[in-house]
Amino acid sequence: MGFYDRVILPRLLDLAMRNRRLDRYRQRAIAVARGVVLEIGVGSGLNLALYGPAVERVCAIDPAPELLRRARPRIGDALVPVSLVRASGEHLPFADAIFDTAVITWTLCSIANPVVALIQVRRVLKPGGCLVFVEHGLSPEPGVARWQHGLTPGWRRIGGGCHLDRRIDDLIRAAGFRLDAVETGYMKGPKPWTFMYEGRANR
Numbered sequence: 001m002g003f004y005d006r007v008i009l010p011r012l013l014d015l016a017m018r019n020r021r022l023d024r025y026r027q028r029a030i031a032v033a034r035g036v037v038l039e040i041g042v043g044s045g046l047n048l049a050l051y052g053p054a055v056e057r058v059c060a061i062d063p064a065p066e067l068l069r070r071a072r073p074r075i076g077d078a079l080v081p082v083s084l085v086r087a088s089g090e091h092l093p094f095a096d097a098i099f100d101t102a103v104i105t106w107t108l109c110s111i112a113n114p115v116v117a118l119i120q121v122r123r124v125l126k127p128g129g130c131l132v133f134v135e136h137g138l139s140p141e142p143g144v145a146r147w148q149h150g151l152t153p154g155w156r157r158i159g160g161g162c163h164l165d166r167r168i169d170d171l172i173r174a175a176g177f178r179l180d181a182v183e184t185g186y187m188k189g190p191k192p193w194t195f196m197y198e199g200r201a202n203r
Contacts, residue, residue, distance in 0.1 A: 009160050010066040014044040017106065021187055025134045025198055026050065026105060032132045032200060035100025038124060040089050040117070041107030045071030048078040057081040059099075063088040089117030094124045101125075104133045108168060110161040118175030122203050131177055131201040137168040139195040140184075147192045168197040177201035 030050040039047060042060035044067050051058055057080055062068050068084050075082045087093050089111050102121045108114045121131060139145050148165040155164055169182050182199035 005160070006066060010044070010064060010070065013067065013160060014046075014070055017043060017046055021189070022106075025187075025196065029103060029105055029132045029134045029198065032130065033101045033103055034130070036098065037101045037103060038092075038094070038099040038121070039103045039105075040121060041104060041110075042071050042084065043067050043107075045074035045084075047103065047105060048074045048082055051078060051080050051082075053079070055080045055101075057083070059083050059085060059094075061085045061087040061089070061092070089114075090120060092120045092124055096123055097126045097129075099124050099126065100129055102129070102131045104131065104135070106135060108133070108135050108171060109137065109163050109166060110159070112161065114166065114171050115174045118172060118177065122176055125203040127203060129203045130180075131172070131203070132199075133168065133172070133201070134196065134198040135166075135168040136164070136187075136193060136195060137166045137197050138164075139186075139191060141191070144191045144195070151192055164192055169199075172201050177203065 026047060027050060030047055033051060034054045036056050037058045039058055039060040042062045065086060068086055071084055090113050102125055111117045138148060152164045155162060172179060178201060180200045180202055182197060184197050187194040187196050
């Protein structure tokens with residue numbers, strides 16, 4: 001791992017994810033969480049302070065040690081017990097059927113094998129468990145989608161593997177989840193980066 005990926009990129013990601021326009025998406029997603037929660041891609045820990053009394057505890061994973069280091073101080077802002085684990089979504093180090101809720105916010109864009117990761121998430125959720133997600137992805141507008149396809153190869157190299165052109169609802173269905181609700185639309189900003197998918201799916 002080079003200097004950019006190890007030092008600069010984590011700082012850029014933390015800065016980008018502190019965009020205030022993301023707050024309402026973040027708050028709506030975390031409000032759905034219940035019981036024992038698995039957060040995939042905790043990043044620098046910006047979700048941790050939002051978990052409420054309906055949550056028993058949170059196990060939050062990320063493959064990047066620098067991001068976990070940045071998340072650690074934010075455990076003190078959490079109202080519930082939080083454990084941080086270095087792990088990738090494709091290889092979850094947990095037993096089957098132990099989590100009530102899985103939370104994924106702006107993470108599926110950068111996982112190398114998102115369907116494999118989602119299958120792993122489904123494995124560790126209890127029967128009837130809920131996946132809550134907020135992601136950016138492929139726009140239904142052909143012109144915007146063309147830009148997304150064209151920009152993604154270069155953007156992946158500077159954005160930690162981030163893809164602009166993934167159909168998030170299709171990925172979730174491909175992993176065997178049943179989508180209960182999904183809303184889509186643009187957040188304010190450049191369209192190739194701001195088409196959002198948010199919703200819930202059941203195991």
